[in-house]
Amino acid sequence: xxxxxxxxxxxxxxxxxxxxxxxxxxxxxxxxxxxxxxxxxxxxxxxxxxxxxxxxxxxxxxxxxxxxxxxxxxxxxxxxxxxxxxxxxxxxxxxxxxxxxxxxxxxxxxxxxxxxxxxxxxxxxxxxxxxxxxxxxxxxxxxxxxxxxxxxxxxxxxxxxxxxxxxxxxxxxxxxxxxxxxxxxxxxxxxxxxxxxxxxxxxxxxxxxxxxxxxxxxxxxxxxxxxxxxxxxxxxxxxxxxxxxxxxxxxxxxxxxxxxxxxxxxxxxxxxxxxxxxxxxxxxxxxxxxxxxxxxxxxxxxxxxxxxxxxxxxxxxxxxxxxxxxxxxxxxxxxxxxxxxxxxxxxxxxxxxxxxxxxxxxxxxxxxxxxxxxxxxxxxxxxxxxxxxxxxxxxxxxxxxxxxxxxxxxxxxxxxxxxxxxxxxxxxxxxxxxxxxxxxxxxxxxxxxxxxxxxxxxxxxxxxxxxxxxx
Numbered sequence: 528x529x530x531x532x533x534x535x536x537x538x539x540x541x542x543x544x545x546x547x548x549x550x551x552x553x554x555x556x557x558x559x560x561x562x563x564x565x566x567x568x569x570x571x572x573x574x575x576x577x578x579x580x581x582x583x584x585x586x587x588x589x590x591x592x593x594x595x596x597x598x599x600x601x602x603x604x605x606x607x608x609x610x611x612x613x614x615x616x617x618x619x620x621x622x623x624x625x626x627x628x629x630x631x632x633x634x635x636x637x638x639x640x641x642x643x644x645x646x647x648x649x650x651x652x653x654x655x656x657x658x659x660x661x662x663x664x665x666x667x668x669x670x671x672x673x674x675x676x677x678x679x680x681x682x683x684x685x686x687x688x689x690x691x692x693x694x695x696x697x698x699x700x701x702x703x704x705x706x707x708x709x710x711x712x713x714x715x716x717x718x719x720x721x722x723x724x725x726x727x728x729x730x731x732x733x734x735x736x737x738x739x740x741x742x743x744x745x746x747x748x749x750x751x752x753x754x755x756x757x758x759x760x761x762x763x764x765x766x767x768x769x770x771x772x773x774x775x776x777x778x779x780x781x782x783x784x785x786x787x788x789x790x791x792x793x794x795x796x797x798x799x800x801x802x803x804x805x806x807x808x809x810x811x812x813x814x815x816x817x818x819x820x821x822x823x824x825x826x827x828x829x830x831x832x833x834x835x836x837x838x839x840x841x842x843x844x845x846x847x848x849x850x851x852x853x854x855x856x857x858x859x860x861x862x863x864x865x866x867x868x869x870x871x872x873x874x875x876x877x878x879x880x881x882x883x884x885x886x887x888x889x890x891x892x893x894x895x896x897x898x899x900x901x902x903x904x905x906x907x908x909x910x911x912x913x914x915x916x917x918x919x920x921x922x923x924x925x926x927x928x929x930x931x932x933x934x935x936x937x938x939x940x941x942x943x944x945x946x947x948x949x950x951x952x953x954x955x956x957x958x959x960x961x962x963x964x965x966x967x968x969x970x971x972x973x974x975x976x977x978x979x980x981x982x983x984x985x986x987x988x989x990x991x992x993x994x995x996x997x998x
């Protein structure tokens with residue numbers, strides 16, 4: 528979150544409202560069409576090789592072609608095949624049953640009920656399309672969470688821990704706006720974030736029988752973690768399971784934030800100082816104007832939104848979107864839209880498609896979005912995608928805010944242990960990649976918060992005072 532779209536119940540209790548939103552996020556592309564498809568690591572077939580194995584999980588036809596990806600997301604119909612006999616909602620729900628078993632959820636990702644999906648999307652949009660001023664509160668929550676995460680006695684701390692706590696706590700502020708923030712501790716929230724990630728990894732282990740060891744009913748530690756943070760949760764009610772919201776709202780988001788932060792903090796990009804400046808300026812004043820206004824510094828006119836969009840391109844929250852296809856003979860196979868491959872396709876992204884270059888979004892020609900689907904595609908566009916006619920475009924804004932808060936909190940104080948040189952290749956997108964990465968206390972005065980800060984933009988250096996940073 529993917530950072531949210533479709534499934535709702537009537538408003539009644541706060542817990543019920545939470546589930547509303549929960550299923551909502553799940554209908555979207557950013558916090559939606561991503562969570563529930565990364566599950567299957569199957570052999571890839573070429574379109575010409577379409578066949579129907581006895582066990583449909585044995586094979587998956589995958590394509591990174593933009594037009595074919597859109598059709599798979601829309602209907603589940605692979606290239607060269609007759610129309611899918613399943614409805615669009617059925618095609619989406621069937622490959623996601625693993626998540627229902629693993630997390631005890633019930634959402635429009637696991638259900639094909641059209642009415643509940645539509646009403647849930649409405650509920651989620653209410654949560655995401657808040658007034659611009661509410662983003663100051665989101666920033667306050669994120670800033671406090673990061674400050675507390677970094678308040679340790681030692682000189683090192685897990686980068687995973689900091690990013691996961693920051694992301695989950697901030698998204699809880701978004702998804703449960705009336706919840707008492709003092710209801711749970713940072714330790715409880717961190718434990719929940721960890722347990723969700725571990726359970727996701729467990730559930731990827733295929734099981735020959737219908738009683739895999741990773742069934743939600745068997746996961747005492749995960750259920751205890753949910754209960755600690757949401758004490759009013761009724762374990763027997765799958766529609767009100769907080770995981771309905773946590774999966775699309777947190778699981779889809781924190782890995783994008785992690786990699787974007789590594790890119791701007793630790794890869795020694797020529798323009799990294801400018802990127803950090805733009806992000807920090809936005810986190811200090813999270814308005815739409817600050818999101819979009821260029822920094823107008825030597826060598827670049829990048830804006831915070833460009834950095835967020837590039838992170839979503841190179842590291843999409845939805846790496847692959849799965850659907851089930853059924854032909855007229857009732858033969859079934861899983862098909863996949865390779866979003867990550869498409870968003871790195873050199874025929875679409877001609878300028879170093881595997882490199883992190885936010886400047887590519889400056890004055891980008893119209894039509895680029897043919898190969899840009901981090902928020903899914905019609906008819907399953909995530910509400911986080913909407914850019915026009917909303918106070919703040921949720922997806923890019925939240926990525927920019929969280930990364931900006933991390934930049935701000937680590938400024939002159941913490942470094943990522945070890946450097947990940949920019950060699951024109953993207954960071955590893957494996958789920959466990961960088962799990963051993965550490966933040967270490969800085970031993971230098973570089974970019975310290977003194978009276979003046981020097982911004983080096985490669986071909987020239989400009990001295991800016993701190994007072995100018997957020998102008």
